[in-house]
Amino acid sequence: MDMLTLLRQRGHRITRPRLAVLQALAEGPAHISAAEVLSEGRRTHPGLSKASVYRTLQLLETLGALRGIPSPEGRSFVRVAPGHHHLLCQGCGEVRDFSGCGLCDSWREVADEERFFVAGHLLEVFGLCSGCRSKREGETS
Amino acid sequence: MDMLTLLRQRGHRITRPRLAVLQALAEGPAHISAAEVLSEGRRTHPGLSKASVYRTLQLLETLGALRGIPSPEGRSFVRVAPGHHHLLCQGCGEVRDFSGCGLCDSWREVADEERFFVAGHLLEVFGLCSGCRSKREGETS
DNA sequence: TCGCTTGTTGATACTCGGTCTCAATAATAT
DNA sequence: ATATTATTGAGACCGAGTATCAACAAGCGA
The missing domain is CATH 3.30.1490.190 (Ferric-uptake regulator, C-terminal dimerisarion domain)
Incomplete structure (x- = not known):
């Protein structure tokens, strides 16, 4: 399912930071780190904060749309x-x-x-x- | 293969800290964190240092005897x-x-x-x- | 459209797993 | 026994990820 639809369906608000993260995930590499999501996401929403990126990634993982896998620099995320x-x-x-x-x-x-x-x-x-x-x-x- | 034998065979020295880590892995739970290996290992070698534990776990992972999997508190290690x-x-x-x-x-x-x-x-x-x-x-x- | 409610954000301080450094030590080869 | 050198331990350090909290804005109902 579309991640945007998934968020809406579960009653989560659609905000600029979340849209920026979704776009970063959509346009970025298949395996992407939180840091990459942050820098990529700031292209669409310059004020994007580190905390929001981690919160959104965690939320998407809880919802089953993302999966974190271990990598040398922390975790990287993949679309399930x-x-x-x-x-x-x-x-x-x-x-x-x-x-x-x-x-x-x-x-x-x-x-x-x-x-x-x-x-x-x-x-x-x-x-x-x-x-x-x-x-x-x-x-x- | 026996982890002890594996170490020897690859030309790594058999030291007290390494023996303590091996024993902790052998006697501890199937999924064990670095912190648990440290505290468990100190029962056989009180002077065991955090650095040695991480170094040994990393070495064993490189040699293919262990595998780290993500967990809430860092990584946990399992015997392959x-x-x-x-x-x-x-x-x-x-x-x-x-x-x-x-x-x-x-x-x-x-x-x-x-x-x-x-x-x-x-x-x-x-x-x-x-x-x-x-x-x-x-x-x- | 206008507020109201409350989930969400951003800045920053903080936690803590893991690494680096380097002099001291001890495992192996001879 | 001695020399060589991999390994160790202590602690400083790094950086990914989290907690905090006042300010903000998404969505809803009027």
């Missing part, structure tokens, strides 16, 4: 989308997306057993990207 | 084990494990396409646990 997953390089920190995991069913029954309401899921595959891989050629593993 | 995944509650922050995901193959070909060396993977399923679920009964979604 079905079958959207990551390859995390432990060498350089690069995050690469991939989609179409084809496995979005087998864990569902586990969640059902636990009486757990599933808002979304995220598969992290971590290791070394091709670049870092060749750099470490020769090391014992 | 095949088919070990999480249900993260966005209401209370509870982390519940589940295993036997049965899907540890379909993403592998994606990784291969990207020439990505896979050290491990972690599936996060997030939403609401049964407790938080009933608390929010009646809210629009």
